[in-house]
Amino acid sequence: MEWLTAPFEVSFVQRALWGGILVSLICALAGTWVVLRGMAFLGDAMAHGMLPGVALASLLGGNLLIGAALSATAMALGVTAAARTARLSQDTGIGLLFVGMLSLGVIIVSRSQSFAVDLTGFLFGDVLAVQNSHLTQLAVALGLALVVSVVGHRAFVALAFDERKAQTLGLHPRLAQIALLGLLTLAIVASFHVVGTLLVFGLLIAPPAAALPWARRIPLIMIGAAGFGISATFLGLLLSWHLATAAGATIAAVAVLQFLLSTVAAGIRHRFEFGHSS
Template sequence: MQFLQRALLGGALVAVICGVVGTWVVIRGMAFLGEAIGHGMLPGVAIATVAGAPVLLGAAVAAAVMSATIGLLQRRGRLSYDTSIGLLFVGMLSLGVIIVSHSRSFATDATALLFGDILAVGATDLIPLASAAAATILLAAVFHRSFVVAAFDRRIAHVLGRRPTVAHLVLVALVTLAVVASFPIVGSLLVVGLLLAPAVAARPWTRTIPATMVVASLFGVFAVFLGLLVSWHAGTAAGSSIALTAVVLAFVSGGVRAGMRRRRPNQSVVRAEPTMPAHARIEVIA
């Protein structure tokens, strides 16, 4: 049963990473970026598998190249952000499929690469996951104010000396780190589910961004535990069970919270309205 303990611990570490980063992904509307990076890892994964190199290294390199190229196209070209992501999304995915189609030995690993293999997490895999979780929490804490100000008004961020461009690059790096870290757990196709669903489940219950990160991490850990439990007893794929559990928790959480508000209409949660000044919204949500 040690492999289940390692799977649960590895999944919990990934849940913490995704809880912290996923909160910003939801706030900033960066779900498409996370999806693109998840699929953009496939060429690096395929090349690493064929060459006998560490798969996680190939995924990290491909994800970094994907993120850097998106930023380069946006800054120097005439393409919009979503257009750049869309083009690279298709290009990297197509390149990965071409590499896979020319490798006869790749088919046996395709399922694990696309949908993850959390039960294969070893003791040596926990160290980089723990390091990634620590780095994520540290960067999120250091750049928290910059993220908040840049999310609402880049002009104010410039005035306050928060350097929104740097903050955006750091946030993209965190999204890349979260996607790469989640890859062994839920694979390249389901990574966005673990990145988004816990944050979506947490938002109705929290008033501040740090609180959302904490609750999202808890929802993520619970999704990992419940998904592994379902997988063990129902004989289903572990990664897919975890991702589906996280999505179901998001819907259940939103439904339960909406029902509670309908029953107590006079005790609504104070939220920042879009018509509020930028500085007031920052104070409320931060």
């Protein structure tokens, strides 16, 4: 028991755990829609699109959260504009924005004297450096994510499964798409302190994907994703403490491992049920 509890008696690990729990809840709300709509590439691009704003804020001594929010918003606007360009596929537009924003971020970071340290922190985060102010910000972000998820649920469902039907039902699919991009932006910006701009993708995608084979209703997928995310945070911090590995990367690795185990278990269950019924 001491092996399990000893790390969490340290104050900065406790804050890291609470930060990871809040991030897991936010990512469960946004990531479920990303998985259901097949927006994984967009989510990855959005996560990398934050880098220029974070790097510029760091270079100028500004607020990293504000820099991340401005950069992610610019990325979201760029994605929306690319989707309206008839002669350019959405994937192509997103890919170009992805590379452009990432390159700009690296160029800005290279202007800093602590290039390697800054870039590592931006990409991989520092969950063990989470402060009480970060927890407050995450709690506010979770509240906003809940409001957007509840208010936009019906429109998001229609958008995920039949965009034309959403239009006929008067659910304003374009507005719903903007709201969904806003929810995704909120999740990514709120989470980068914990796992960085690179690994936030792990908590955004892996837990909902792991929960998907075990739930038929969207709220249940979100609850399952939250459970997977929280357990990945706990196990990741525990392993990181005892193995002396990078905490954010270990959390993301555990989340991906959970997805792989869930997929294998779901496949075994399907074969058993199919064989039993036949």
